[in-house]
Amino acid sequence: MKKLGILLLTCLLAVGLVGCGEDNKNDSTSTDNTELSGKVSLDGSTSMEKFVNGLKEAMAEKYPNLLLEPQFTGSGTGIQSCIAGTADIGNSSRALKDEEKAQGLVENIVAIDGIAVVVDKDNTIGRVTKDQLIKIYTGQIKNWKEINGKDQKIVVIGREASSGTRGAFEEILDVEEKCQYAQELNETGAVMAAVAATPGAIGYVSLDNVDDSVIALQLDGVAPSEETVKDGTYALQRPFVMATKGSIEEQNEQVKAIFDFIDSEEGQEVIKAVGLVSPK
Amino acid sequence: MEKEVISIIANRKTKSMVEKVASIIFVCCAIVSIVAVISITGYMIISGTPAIFEVGLSDILFSNVWAPTASHPQFGILNIILTSIIGVFMAICIGVPIGVLTAVNLAEIASPKVKKIIKSAIELLAGIPSVVYGLLGILIINPLMYQLELLIFKDSTTHQFTGGSNLISAIIVLAIMILPTLINITETSLNAVPDDYRKSSLALGASQMQTIFRVVLPAAKNGIMSAIVLGVGRAIGEVMAILLVAGNSVNFPLPFNSVRFLTTGIVSEMGYASGTHREVLFTIGLVLFVFILVINLVLTYILKKGDENGK
Numbered sequence: 001m002k003k004l005g006i007l008l009l010t011c012l013l014a015v016g017l018v019g020c021g022e023d024n025k026n027d028s029t030s031t032d033n034t035e036l037s038g039k040v041s042l043d044g045s046t047s048m049e050k051f052v053n054g055l056k057e058a059m060a061e062k063y064p065n066l067l068l069e070p071q072f073t074g075s076g077t078g079i080q081s082c083i084a085g086t087a088d089i090g091n092s093s094r095a096l097k098d099e100e101k102a103q104g105l106v107e108n109i110v111a112i113d114g115i116a117v118v119v120d121k122d123n124t125i126g127r128v129t130k131d132q133l134i135k136i137y138t139g140q141i142k143n144w145k146e147i148n149g150k151d152q153k154i155v156v157i158g159r160e161a162s163s164g165t166r167g168a169f170e171e172i173l174d175v176e177e178k179c180q181y182a183q184e185l186n187e188t189g190a191v192m193a194a195v196a197a198t199p200g201a202i203g204y205v206s207l208d209n210v211d212d213s214v215i216a217l218q219l220d221g222v223a224p225s226e227e228t229v230k231d232g233t234y235a236l237q238r239p240f241v242m243a244t245k246g247s248i249e250e251q252n253e254q255v256k257a258i259f260d261f262i263d264s265e266e267g268q269e270v271i272k273a274v275g276l277v278s279p280k
Numbered sequence: 281m282e283k284e285v286i287s288i289i290a291n292r293k294t295k296s297m298v299e300k301v302a303s304i305i306f307v308c309c310a311i312v313s314i315v316a317v318i319s320i321t322g323y324m325i326i327s328g329t330p331a332i333f334e335v336g337l338s339d340i341l342f343s344n345v346w347a348p349t350a351s352h353p354q355f356g357i358l359n360i361i362l363t364s365i366i367g368v369f370m371a372i373c374i375g376v377p378i379g380v381l382t383a384v385n386l387a388e389i390a391s392p393k394v395k396k397i398i399k400s401a402i403e404l405l406a407g408i409p410s411v412v413y414g415l416l417g418i419l420i421i422n423p424l425m426y427q428l429e430l431l432i433f434k435d436s437t438t439h440q441f442t443g444g445s446n447l448i449s450a451i452i453v454l455a456i457m458i459l460p461t462l463i464n465i466t467e468t469s470l471n472a473v474p475d476d477y478r479k480s481s482l483a484l485g486a487s488q489m490q491t492i493f494r495v496v497l498p499a500a501k502n503g504i505m506s507a508i509v510l511g512v513g514r515a516i517g518e519v520m521a522i523l524l525v526a527g528n529s530v531n532f533p534l535p536f537n538s539v540r541f542l543t544t545g546i547v548s549e550m551g552y553a554s555g556t557h558r559e560v561l562f563t564i565g566l567v568l569f570v571f572i573l574v575i576n577l578v579l580t581y582i583l584k585k586g587d588e589n590g591k
Contacts, residue, residue: 197418
């Protein structure tokens with residue numbers, strides 16, 4: 001009897017736990033978009049996870065019956081599955097290669113990921129070159145005076161492994177697995193605070209996070225801003241591509257709805273909210 | 281009329297029913313914590329072991345290369361384990377003398393007025409959220425450490441400057457954080473030492489200090505040991521404070537290196553980790569769990585030995 005009671009209780013608790021796991025269904029259904037239903041599969045870049053999930057959430061409100069099924073396997077895999085037709089959209093956090101375009105893929109740049117290099121307010125350096133930046137982050141330059149700055153040690157601050165910003169930064173500079181960090185912080189805010197508080201510190205953050213507490217360095221003579229990211233002169237950037245097989249007009253209703261949504265005001269909000277620059 | 285309904289004494293049947301219901305409620309409450317412990321243990325083992333088979337136990341525990349997102353990922357957590365062990369050990373080394381002597385002061389020497397002030401200070405210390413310790417660490421300890429670092433490694437060409445976020449900062453923060461635990465438990469055990477001991481010692485001509493160090497402290501040995509063990513438990517499980525001050529790069533735990541602890545290792549990478557990387561983070565949790573388990577076993581052993589000595 002006692003055992004049975006315990007068993008029952010355990011089961012009850014287990015059921016309760018499972019119940020917690022279920023998502024609360026969004027019941028704010030806007031009536032005019034309910035007719036569009038179906039599934040769209042997206043596959044690709046892990047860096048785009050935040051953006052795609054943000055998009056998924058925002059779209060769930062407008063199109064309650066349209067289900068986005070994102071997978072995050074990496075840009076290469078995403079592009080391949082889009083070519084193979086197993087995914088409707090291939091997410092890639094790099095520009096498509098020519099041979100990929102030759103296989104019928106169309107490069108739809110939906111957002112741009114810009115990264116600013118920041119130093120503390122008392123730093124006089126103002127600008128770095130890409131080469132100097134690589135040397136700083138790989139530990140070959142340890143003092144600002146080596147690149148005409150003050151006689152001050154460099155404190156190299158970065159993000160934790162598996163952070164999208166770190167992935168992008170290291171990928172663009174081609175320093176993956178070579179960086180020597182003095183501090184690995186797990187939030188953009190923490191990087192900003194540490195850079196602002198530490199004399200001689202250098203760090204990187206998404207472009208939209210830069211504020212007055214730090215100085216954003218010019219890279220190869222180009223100051224980071226939305227404009228320089230858009231026109232491509234600022235080097236620390238990469239496109240977020242949602243590749244489709246054939247142009248958007250050739251896609252089905254559901255896929256078109258996604259791109260329409262991205263172009264809409266709500267879609268642009270999503271891009272901003274996850275710290276990206278709109279290519280428009 | 282009403283009295284009949286409420287009274288549990290009036291009616292034998294209601295009385296026995298109330299007894300039964302109450303005992304069932306108590307059993308249920310007891311089961312909650314047992315279920316919690318068993319499910320947590322089970323969950324930790326289930327989610328922590330796949331990575332061990334995938335990566336290999338020795339590649340996780342005895343390798344010091346932590347590169348979870350590299351093209352050939354490596355998941356060696358030796359440096360992280362060593363950091364936790366050394367960090368906690370050093371924090372105990374600093375915290376125990378301060379804590380025990382404070383407790384001696386409270387229990388043996390201080391006047392009631394002083395005692396009241398110290399007591400309330402310690403209570404406040406115990407109540408401060410750990411993230412506040414971390415913030416204070418960033419504001420006070422880190423800049424000081426950076427000055428020290430600049431001084432010591434002025435001419436070094438190989439040292440990587442961390443801006444004061446290093447092992448020492450973490451140790452200092454931890455040492456302060458475990459003080460309340462150490463003081464409270466030590467004081468309780470000192471108070472439990474029979475007054476006859478003190479009186480006999482003093483009557484034999486020993487001074488007060490001699491009495492404290494030769495009679496009272498040895499008599500409270502087991503209590504102090506359990507205070508230390510609980511302090512270790514508190515220190516090893518601490519996250520927020522050291523996340524803010526330790527720098528979080530995986531390095532060998534040298535005093536001025538930026539280091540990562542077991543707890544901060546999990547917290548700092550959980551957000552975006554996926555696949556094997558995520559599973560290894562659970563394995564780190566399992567390692568931490570084993571540490572805590574061992575600490576608890578040691579504590580039980582000490583308490584048991586104390587009981588035997590008492591008899």
